[in-house]
Each structure stands twice: as C-alpha cells, then as structure tokens.
Amino acid sequence: GAGVSQSPRYKVAKRGQDVALRCDPISGHVSLFWYQQALGQGPEFLTYFQNEAQLDKSGLPSDRFFAERPEGSVSTLKIQRTQQEDSAVYLCASSPGLAMRTDTQYFGPGTRLTVL
Amino acid sequence: AQSVTQLDSQVPVFEEAPVELRCNYSSSVSVYLFWYVQYPNQGLQLLLKYLSGSTLVESINGFEAEFNKSQTSFHLRKPSVHISDTAEYFCAVSRYQGAQKLVFGQGTRLTINP
Numbered sequence: 158g159a160g161v162s163q164s165p166r167y168k169v170a171k172r173g174q175d176v177a178l179r180c181d182p183i184s185g186h187v188s189l190f191w192y193q194q195a196l197g198q199g200p201e202f203l204t205y206f207q208n209e210a211q212l213d214k215s216g217l218p219s220d221r222f223f224a225e226r227p228e229g230s231v232s233t234l235k236i237q238r239t240q241q242e243d244s245a246v247y248l249c250a251s252s253p254g255l256a257m258r259t260d261t262q263y264f265g266p267g268t269r270l271t272v273l
Numbered sequence: 274a275q276s277v278t279q280l281d282s283q284v285p286v287f288e289e290a291p292v293e294l295r296c297n298y299s300s301s302v303s304v305y306l307f308w309y310v311q312y313p314n315q316g317l318q319l320l321l322k323y324l325s326g327s328t329l330v331e332s333i334n335g336f337e338a339e340f341n342k343s344q345t346s347f348h349l350r351k352p353s354v355h356i357s358d359t360a361e362y363f364c365a366v367s368r369y370q371g372a373q374k375l376v377f378g379q380g381t382r383l384t385i386n387p
Contacts, residue, residue, distance in 0.1 A: 199380050
C-alpha cells in the first residue's frame, strides 16, 4: 500500500541546467496531477494526465516546462534551462478515476528544487 | 476562474482552545470545497470535503467545516485543539465541470502552544 512517491526529494541546480523530476503514482491510479508550490504560497496547478494522455497543460508557466507519462504510470516533469524563479516545491498527486470530480487526490512528499 | 483566500497566514492558539481557520472563495460556477493539511515533513493530506448535501462536514479527528454559499465561505473549526494539530492547512476548490484540478489558498499555519 505505498503512496505517491517522488524523487529526488531535493534538487539543487545551477541556473541554465536542465532537471527531471519523477513521480510514481499509486498503482492503478488513472489521473495524475503536477502542482508547483512557491515558498509561502499554496500549490498551483501545472498539468494533468489521464493515463498517458496529457489533457490539460494550461498551468505550465513557459515552454521550458515539459511533462510526460508515456506508459500511463510514472510521470516525469522536465524543466529546461532552469531559472531562479523556478525554485519551488513540485508536488505530484494521483487519483483513482477519470478525474472524477469527487475523487480524492493523494499527494506525494514533493521535490524541493533550488536554482542557484 | 476560481480563487481562494485564506484570511490568516498564521494562527497561534493554546492547547485545548477552540480555533477557526477562515476560507473564502470566488467562482462564477459551482465548485466543490476541500481542506487539506500538511504536517511537518509530510505531504498534503485530505482533511475533509464538501461535495453536496449537508453543508456541515466533519473529519475523523474532530475538525468540521461549514459551506456557506451566500458568504462564499468554507471556514474550518475545531472546538479543542491538540499539539498534534500543528500543521499548515490549505483550503481548495475545484469546478463541478471538467478535470478535478484544485485551486488552493495560500495556507494557514496553525501553531499550538502548550
């Protein structure tokens, strides 16, 4: 009964580097969400997958952000040419259904990204 | 678009005292309402949610929240807090229609003093 896991838990990058953040959802969960949480703020939606299909990427802040979920399970959020404003905690959440409005989202512990 | 305002960034209270964490939302469409809790060094966990029906919803650990449509509020209350309630609390909404992406408030840090 493992929950949502994320790796790495902490990542320090130099400005301009590319980073990849991994999310392992709860097994069998169809829906997967990525959120960005800046210091002192609430999480903000980035993107949503239903199985392997990325159905909503309206929250991605720029074209430097890219997410994928090729086999409908593990997801990777990639940030190219990182900038200081990308420093935040990146949260992954999964839910069992097809983004059913009453499904609970289960959150991982997050990856704290610091860009120097 | 939806937005959520949590009126207090920090709330210090003494143990066994009552507490209210305030949440107001804005939306042009009907929404579902949630409270999530983040304990130190842990991920976000659902505390309670309002979907429909009775406007008063309760959690298993003594918290309750009341949906007030006219005031667009969903305040969280507990009559007597414990040290273990120390955490950050986030109010969130999602639309009735479309994918269940959550819109969060900025959070309220609840600190319990002995």
